Amino acid sequence: MSKKSDFKLSTRIGGGRFSDVLKCTKISTGQQYALKLIEPDDERPPHNARNELRILQRLNDNGESRNKNVVPLIDYFTNSMEIGFVLPLYQTNLTELIKSRCKTRSHFGMDGKITKRTQNNLKKDEIKHIFKGVLNALKFIHSQDIIHRDINPNNVMFSNQGDGEPLDPVLIDFGISFQKPDNFGGELYNDKITDIATGYYKAPELLLTIRDYDETVDIWSTGVMLMLMSSEDGTVSTYSEDCKYSDLALLSSILNSFGSPPSTWPEAQNSRSFKSLNENFFTKTRKSVDELIPKLKDDDQIVEVFQNIMVFERAKRLSAAKALEILDS
Numbered sequence: 001m002s003k004k005s006d007f008k009l010s011t012r013i014g015g016g017r018f019s020d021v022l023k024c025t026k027i028s029t030g031q032q033y034a035l036k037l038i039e040p041d042d043e044r045p046p047h048n049a050r051n052e053l054r055i056l057q058r059l060n061d062n063g064e065s066r067n068k069n070v071v072p073l074i075d076y077f078t079n080s081m082e083i084g085f086v087l088p089l090y091q092t093n094l095t096e097l098i099k100s101r102c103k104t105r106s107h108f109g110m111d112g113k114i115t116k117r118t119q120n121n122l123k124k125d126e127i128k129h130i131f132k133g134v135l136n137a138l139k140f141i142h143s144q145d146i147i148h149r150d151i152n153p154n155n156v157m158f159s160n161q162g163d164g165e166p167l168d169p170v171l172i173d174f175g176i177s178f179q180k181p182d183n184f185g186g187e188l189y190n191d192k193i194t195d196i197a198t199g200y201y202k203a204p205e206l207l208l209t210i211r212d213y214d215e216t217v218d219i220w221s222t223g224v225m226l227m228l229m230s231s232e233d234g235t236v237s238t239y240s241e242d243c244k245y246s247d248l249a250l251l252s253s254i255l256n257s258f259g260s261p262p263s264t265w266p267e268a269q270n271s272r273s274f275k276s277l278n279e280n281f282f283t284k285t286r287k288s289v290d291e292l293i294p295k296l297k298d299d300d301q302i303v304e305v306f307q308n309i310m311v312f313e314r315a316k317r318l319s320a321a322k323a324l325e326i327l328d329s
């Protein structure tokens with residue numbers, strides 16, 4: 001364990017509601033790192049830096065991650081106010097990578113109107129490689145009884161931009177993760193916080209405040225990331241923009257994309273919100289893979305995995321291990 005004074009801090013490169021991520025240099029070696037700084041007493045649940053530290057320690061062995069797709073905790077320090085996580089300094093995340101691969105062109109119509117079209121140039125092989133890397137990270141953390149609870153493109157980092165080098169994804173941010181059985185005594189398994197995950201990436205059961213959800217919420221989020229990566233225009237095009245701001249809009253977009261949930265959806269049977277929803281809301285048909293994952297619609301293994309992870313009933317959702325078995329077959 002180091003001290004804060006062992007590092008020279010420089011620019012802020014990211015952060016969240018309760019954290020700052022800074023570039024830093026270890027004074028004794030001149031090596032650059034990312035430093036995530038959190039004041040645990042300022043945090044609100046489900047954010048919990050003390051648990052984040054416990055979980056990262058569990059996933060690491062002497063500064064080395066036990067899985068190549070999970071962030072290593074190189075070092076850390078604690079003082080009366082803060083916890084500092086010393087992490088490798090990554091170059092980009094999946095959101096930025098997709099943006100950098102999207103090209104927008106103007107089209108001039110006969111009527112003189114100009115329309116802009118964006119084209120996502122992420123290659124099929126890259127998409128598959130990233131998808132498999134995230135599943136590999138999930139296979140490992142789920143085997144350690146950890147639910148990440150915030151799988152989204154800002155939490156998938158890369159050391160390079162992929163120009164000639166393979167894009168090995170690394171999963172970061174265990175700040176709201178859940179360690180079974182009871183999150184270090186802080187949360188009952190059957191009564192977990194449902195205010196988890198980010199916008200588009202929330203699984204449908206969370207929107208019905210079903211509290212005994214499990215690790216398949218991470219699997220659902222990974223499927224939505226596949227939709228983003230496999231889109232023609234770098235967006236989750238079957239979801240409306242409003243999903244970022246409204247859970248109702250998100251539920252509506254999920255139904256528009258994946259059709260109505262079965263009336264026997266087991267998780268929802270006891271949910272008041274499910275019962276009180278107008279039946280008409282639930283008369284949608286599932287869109288085809290041509291619309292949901294256009295770039296990979298002809299890849300049989302990807303399609304099989306996608307169709308079996310984006311299902312309402314969590315018991316039917318493939319585990320990360322099973323999904324990888326299919327992709328490697």
Ligand SMILES: Nc1ncnc2c1ncn2[C@@H]1O[C@H](COP(=O)(O)OP(=O)(O)OP(=O)(O)O)[C@@H](O)[C@H]1O
Pocket residue numbers: 013014015016017018019020021034036087088089090091093150154155157172173174175
């Ligand atoms: N090791 C790293 N190298 C480079 N940038 C990083 C690193 N870790 C985090 N970041 C940047 O900082 C952002 C926030 O980091 P992180 O998600 O760990 O913090 P957070 O407090 O959990 O944020 P949020 O509340 O938004 O989830 C990341 O999306 C990423 O852009």
